[in-house]
Amino acid sequence: MKKTIAIVGLGLIGGSLAGALKGFEDFRILGIVRRQETAEYALDHGFVDEVTLDAKAGLAQADVTVLSATPDGIMAFLEEHHSDFQPGSLVTDVCGVKTAVLEKAKLLPQSVDFIGSHPMAGTEFAGIENALPNLFRGSNWIMVPRAESKSEHKALIRRMAHYVGCQDVREITPERHDAIIAYTSQLMHIVALSVCDDADLFLCRGYEGSSFRDVTRVAALDPDMWTDLMSLNAPALTEVIRRLEENLHAYRIALTNRDTERLHAKLAYSSNRKRRINLPGSGQIPLP
């Protein structure tokens, strides 16, 4: 008999992950959703093998459960259902903050293994209508195990991550995850939003190039989810915003002083750092 991966919540990420996991080893994919329309869409479009609106009944069948919702949604689900997971099963999540989620996962009985996950993929759209089974190709999957997490469960998550197309799986502590993500993800969203706050935004149409489109792309975000994500990571995020303000200010000073030599030195320094880290733009990730 097949084993079961239950995915709780079939939005952009949960739906994409469900579609990407179809055919993984000897697992069937079971969606657990709240709305009948989502259930029908997911089945009709082949994102899942089965779907249920009954969370308790779904969890009772799951060898692996993936919680895919906003951070607050995930924590509320853990609160409500912590005793509904199968003994011996693995529970993971896919949200962008980890300290708070792993703290809440302490509610789970000892027989249930919890490993946080953060597949670093997404688009600026939401909902299963925008889900893409190839969303994870070439992206990074961050895994945040607990000290007591079983090695076979860590290995299972690695196989799942590679199966959906991730190029790299890293293990990290929740605190370190949240500090790094403040910089690599949340700050990019604050930048996109802040650029869109400029008074000239609506004058720029027809005068924008690819850099403007790329920097502002993620600004069309879901305010509810990002209020959660950012509030739960406020100390780390405020610190990286402060550092960015400083770095911008240093450029402004060089320009204000008409200090061409200093400006050139700064441009050479920063562009060289970019060349050294050598990350391709998202349009240039080679697909497997």
Place this chain on the structure above:
Amino acid sequence: MKKTIAIVGLGLIGGSLAGALKGFEDFRILGIVRRQETAEYALDHGFVDEVTLDAKAGLAQADVTVLSATPDGIMAFLEEHHSDFQPGSLVTDVCGVKTAVLEKAKLLPQSVDFIGSHPMAGTEFAGIENALPNLFRGSNWIMVPRAESKSEHKALIRRMAHYVGCQDVREITPERHDAIIAYTSQLMHIVALSVCDDADLFLCRGYEGSSFRDVTRVAALDPDMWTDLMSLNAPALTEVIRRLEENLHAYRIALTNRDTERLHAKLAYSSNRKRRINLPGSGQIPLP
């Protein structure tokens, strides 16, 4: 007999434009370059119909001349060659600042028409080896005519822009061009550079998502050219950096104060602005 478009400088933009313009109406494409290797590469790879290292002789044949170099390079060329262009011919350029270039173009004799151009396309790479004839597809072409510019020359530039795949051609004054470009282009480069100046840059590999790759993409820029571009537009650029610092700071304050309501209101406001302007990411521009 065919007419001639001379392209002075076959780097990333000049080379791409030469390749994109091949077959345009009854024009042949003549490259004017300084290095023998560039001349051979351009001919061997079919970017041009002909190529010369003799600028004066090349200009004497040109009905249209496109100056494709750094702003300082373009201004130095105008200084040296202002009396070498054909009477009645059209001269344009492709660089990212316009006030300084149009000021310098006053050196041209009255019989030579000058119209500034700024095709808003590029990549973070340089040189004809990275040139792409489809570089301009879906992008915007900004045209900066002089009061005395001939309408048939403006129409000719429009046809050239559409032929190379631009979606939109706008006419604007040099001062307004430079103010808008400070925001839509130069600020995006300052943001990318400043993000790369963060102390944690080299710790982020494996933890970055598409937003980080997209925001930092253009940081691997050419320091010489961007020192020119930014220095020539310093007043407008310092002003938009200052406004961005303010907008970032406002987000930081909401986070520092743990003011969740204010944060949510700000996220709703900014993301709604982004949805209203509705510019696709550069990976999503439909190709014609």
